[in-house]
Amino acid sequence: MSSQNQIVLSLGSNVGNRLEAIKSCIGIIHYEIATVVKVSSVYETPAWGFESEPFYNCAVLIHTSKSAQKILSQILKVEKQLGRTRSSEKGYQARIIDIDIISCNEDVVDSENLEIPHQQMHNRKFVLLPMHDLGMNWMHPKFKKSIPELLQICEDESDCKVVEKLVSPIEKLNxxxxxxxxxxxxxxxxxxxxxxxxxxxxxxxxxxxxxxxxxxxxxxxxxxxxxxxxxxxxxxxxxxxxxxxxxxxxxxxxxxxxxxxxxxxxxxxxxxxxxxxxxxxxxxxxxxxxxxxxxxxxxxxxxxxxxxxxxxxxxxxxxxxxxxxxxxxxxxxxxxxxxxxxxxxxxxxxxxxxxxxxxxxxxxxxxxxxxxxxxxx
Structure with missing residues (x-):
């Protein structure tokens, strides 16, 4: 059993150079926050829940001794560092970078500012497909279903296509x-x-x-x-x-x-x-x-x-x-x-x-x- 938390993050961008924003985000997370062990392919997906330019999305698996709450506070700083300004207006908005915590081990967290697993993950192909690429033996702690099983019953019919294959910083080592x-x-x-x-x-x-x-x-x-x-x-x-x-x-x-x-x-x-x-x-x-x-x-x-x-x-x-x-x-x-x-x-x-x-x-x-x-x- 790992002595570290295994946390999956979902990264998205639909403003400016989307691929560069995601690559920069992965680099900052790995160097400053936690070890990026695996990275999924980058998918181009339509905006979900609002009208906007298509997103580039991917998932990363990080290893860390930090809590999910600590990771949340740090990824918010990364978003700001990359130029995202969060608005108080309700609803979804276009953004240069978006980082969400999808899972932490197979834990359940339900706090005022953090819900794990992410409450909408099972409804979103742009989350499930990248997470499937990570090859984790992970089971949704509430639904008791694996990622392949969640994909089979997902009703999201969005067209999600692979646009780039990425390699994690750890996989680049020899x-x-x-x-x-x-x-x-x-x-x-x-x-x-x-x-x-x-x-x-x-x-x-x-x-x-x-x-x-x-x-x-x-x-x-x-x-x-x-x-x-x-x-x-x-x-x-x-x-x-x-x-x-x-x-x-x-x-x-x-x-x-x-x-x-x-x-x-x-x-x-x-x-x-x-x-x-x-x-x-x-x-x-x-x-x-x-x-x-x-x-x-x-x-x-x-x-x-x-x-x-x-x-x-x-x-x-x-x-x-x-x-x-x-x-x-x-x-x-x-x-x-x-x-x-x-x-x-x-x-x-x-x-x-x-x-x-x-x-x-x-x-x-x-x-x-x-x-x-x-x-x-």
């Missing part, structure tokens, strides 16, 4: 050109969040480290000297087992694999936490295991300064992490960077995200996607 992307980072850097979001937005199989199940982890933070070696050995065994299983199991319905760690991190953490004699023994085991592990096609390291890491750790509130000292995080960062310098045969991308917030700022997330995409090219 992330699927590689089979396996590993996203790494220090404790609290945001690697799991980024890997999860990329997997949902880009149709990738997600592999997440099972750190929460390790019984030695809380003990290690209380007594590092005593529990460092069993912790690192258990992590190594678990990472090997999980990556071996997950990387071997090909998913026909996913385009590639994205993981929030790789086996290399085991050596980096062990070098920081273990005594010299323990580390020599550990490295012997690691070298044997590493030979059997496939290398990622792209290794992304998210660098964050120690101040930001500590703030992120405090914010997410895991009790056993709250006493992690700053110098430990600094050693881990140095360990990663020193390791990366030695990997001449590994395709590495280091991104400093100390001044970025890809969770709250859509533009920062788009920046990361573009950086990864450029590296793949």
């Amino acid at each position: 992330l699927q050109n590689f089979n396996y992307i590993a996203i790494e980072g220090n404790i609290g850097a945001g690697k799991t969040t980024l890997a999860t979001k990329i997997s949902e937005d880009c149709n990738a199989k997600l592999v997440l480290e099972r750190f929460a199940d390790n019984p030695f982890l809380p003990k290690f933070y209380k007594d590092q000297n005593r529990y460092a070696f069993p912790l690192e050995m258990s992590f190594l065994a678990d990472r090997y087992q999980q990556l071996t299983d997950d990387l071997a199991q090909f998913d026909l319905f996913k385009d590639f694999i994205v993981a929030d760690y790789h086996i290399f991190k085991s050596l980096i953490f062990a070098k920081v936490t273990l005594h010299e004699d323990e580390f020599r023994l550990y490295k012997t085991m690691f070298d044997i295991i590493r030979k059997e592990m496939p290398k990622p096609d792209l290794y992304v390291y998210l660098y964050q300064n120690t101040e930001r890491l500590l703030a992120n750790i405090k914010k997410r509130g895991r009790s056993y992490e709250q006493e992690i000292p700053a110098d430990y995080l600094e050693k881990i960062n140095r360990g990663y960077l020193d390791y990366i310098k030695t990997q001449t045969d590994l395709n590495v991308l280091v991104i400093d995200i100390s001044d970025l917030d890809f969770i709250k700022k859509q533009s920062d997330y788009v920046y990361l996607l573009n950086e990864i995409n450029a590296k793949i090219k």
Whole structure:
């Protein structure tokens, strides 16, 4: 199940350069508001409910952690940005851009300024046809009917013809050109969040480290000297087992694999936490295991300064992490960077995200996607 809301927007324009207005609208939404995952064809359709020039209409599927109410307030600003001035007069009017929220997951919302699903969607071919293009497995929560079923019973006989095929910003990326992307980072850097979001937005199989199940982890933070070696050995065994299983199991319905760690991190953490004699023994085991592990096609390291890491750790509130000292995080960062310098045969991308917030700022997330995409090219 997606951790993000899946929202369908209907875009329309019948003033000026209609196609350019829709393309500009999609670009603004993707860069400033939410990730535009899919875009329908553009249809030319007659004005509905009033006499005017024909409309160009399309539908877009966005992924976002924001609520539908928040999205509504933001798309109204986009309309204004593109030159639409809403009138207080009753009835429909010609407009350079119109953005409506059609659905949010399969939720029902009935508030003063927002009704979801859109109250007229089932009566409008210019909404149903583009939404059908999105290929969603969506069911109307009130009528209990799919989009194909709604189209079959729709009484709208308007002539809706395709005038342009569009590609979403996500579909323009080349992330699927590689089979396996590993996203790494220090404790609290945001690697799991980024890997999860990329997997949902880009149709990738997600592999997440099972750190929460390790019984030695809380003990290690209380007594590092005593529990460092069993912790690192258990992590190594678990990472090997999980990556071996997950990387071997090909998913026909996913385009590639994205993981929030790789086996290399085991050596980096062990070098920081273990005594010299323990580390020599550990490295012997690691070298044997590493030979059997496939290398990622792209290794992304998210660098964050120690101040930001500590703030992120405090914010997410895991009790056993709250006493992690700053110098430990600094050693881990140095360990990663020193390791990366030695990997001449590994395709590495280091991104400093100390001044970025890809969770709250859509533009920062788009920046990361573009950086990864450029590296793949």
